[in-house]
Amino acid sequence: MKINHNSSIFNTTMNVCGKSSHWQKALSLFESMPMAKVQRDLLSYNATITAFGKGAEWQMALIMFQSMLKSTVQPRITSYNTLMSAFEQVGLWQLSAFILYNDMPNEKVQPRKTTMNTLISACDKGGNWRYALHVLGSMTEFKLRADVMSFNAAVSACEGCAQWNQALHLFDKMLTMKVTPDLITWNTTISACGKGGQWQLALNFFVSLPFANLHPNIITGNTMLNAFACQVQWQKALSFCSSMSGLGVIPDIISYNAISSACEQLGHWNFALNFFVMMLSQNIMPNIMSCSTVISACAKAGEWQVALKCFEFISVWKLDAGLVTYNAAINACSKGHRWKQALRFFEEMMEARLQHDHITFNATINACEKSGQWRFRQALMEVWSLSSKKTMDLSGI
Numbered sequence: 001m002k003i004n005h006n007s008s009i010f011n012t013t014m015n016v017c018g019k020s021s022h023w024q025k026a027l028s029l030f031e032s033m034p035m036a037k038v039q040r041d042l043l044s045y046n047a048t049i050t051a052f053g054k055g056a057e058w059q060m061a062l063i064m065f066q067s068m069l070k071s072t073v074q075p076r077i078t079s080y081n082t083l084m085s086a087f088e089q090v091g092l093w094q095l096s097a098f099i100l101y102n103d104m105p106n107e108k109v110q111p112r113k114t115t116m117n118t119l120i121s122a123c124d125k126g127g128n129w130r131y132a133l134h135v136l137g138s139m140t141e142f143k144l145r146a147d148v149m150s151f152n153a154a155v156s157a158c159e160g161c162a163q164w165n166q167a168l169h170l171f172d173k174m175l176t177m178k179v180t181p182d183l184i185t186w187n188t189t190i191s192a193c194g195k196g197g198q199w200q201l202a203l204n205f206f207v208s209l210p211f212a213n214l215h216p217n218i219i220t221g222n223t224m225l226n227a228f229a230c231q232v233q234w235q236k237a238l239s240f241c242s243s244m245s246g247l248g249v250i251p252d253i254i255s256y257n258a259i260s261s262a263c264e265q266l267g268h269w270n271f272a273l274n275f276f277v278m279m280l281s282q283n284i285m286p287n288i289m290s291c292s293t294v295i296s297a298c299a300k301a302g303e304w305q306v307a308l309k310c311f312e313f314i315s316v317w318k319l320d321a322g323l324v325t326y327n328a329a330i331n332a333c334s335k336g337h338r339w340k341q342a343l344r345f346f347e348e349m350m351e352a353r354l355q356h357d358h359i360t361f362n363a364t365i366n367a368c369e370k371s372g373q374w375r376f377r378q379a380l381m382e383v384w385s386l387s388s389k390k391t392m393d394l395s396g397i
Helices: 005-019 023-032 042-054 058-070 077-089 093-106 113-125 129-142 148-160 164-176 183-195 199-212 218-230 234-247 253-266 269-281 288-300 304-316 323-335 339-351 358-370 374-395
Strands: none
Touching: 005 023, 005 042, 023 042, 042 058, 042 077, 058 077, 077 093, 077 113, 093 113, 093 129, 113 129, 113 148, 129 148, 129 164, 148 164, 148 183, 164 183, 183 199, 183 218, 199 218, 218 234, 218 253, 234 253, 253 269, 253 288, 269 288, 269 304, 288 304, 288 323, 304 323, 323 339, 323 358, 339 358, 339 374, 358 374
């Protein structure tokens, strides 16, 4: 096979552009090839399609693939895989499925294991666990054997939809097929159990890790903490977090947020605050979720002074307060009869172009009502009424 060195230079550069998500540069190079009297080949098309995929420009990837079909360059399995990967990035499993079960058979192109795994992953991102299982089961029709990546993608699809029983079935199937689950499999299965409210099962999987010669990592630890938090098992979450360092796993921001969330849901504002302070003592920078959780916990318990003090630190840490954070702060104002501060927060939301919701209006109106500010209460009621009417009118368009 004769190698065109000029073409090789273009293709290599386009590959670099693609991996760094600079699809515009890759396209510019592709379009300049005829002027440079360099013939486009299979690698040229594949590199450009890859660049579009990395940049989430799946429509452009499809157009480029169709352009290849009209050229003298014959697409191969790598081309189909590259296009399907572009669809997978944005969860377009329907288009990937059409290529696999319609286009490829028509062109007599045999799929590879990578092809099937890409489609399963697309189903995962597209939230269709049933079709992910269908694709996994159809691999034998193409004389392909599912590997750990195939199962991990399918388990992840089930986990995303809280289908814990299906995740367990896949885990058992792996063992039956003598496909060894890796740490990703275990972590995802634990997460599926947690999301499905089965924290006991999640814990059983966790304690079984040493028998599989696997060591938990921070993802494992946080997955377990979230399993406890989902079922507001804050004491178990606390105990587990204390034992993480003994396993060589250091709790991070996600760990502390999970425990604080469990405490907040049960109204244990003092524990939520203590974890917040503990996190700071560990030099872990809080995020907006950390602040929102502790503000909400304090506000619900009537500890409005502490809640508002925590809100002050948001600007110090240069965090952007969102709807949830402002709602928690306004609720704290309501509990403390701080109607002026509630209105100030309400105005700040408008300045930041944050859309108020019914929680915002209720909390602000309550703050004015408790302080006897009937004029402001009435004005807010009218604004809320107009806002609700506008929303209804837009929804009817």
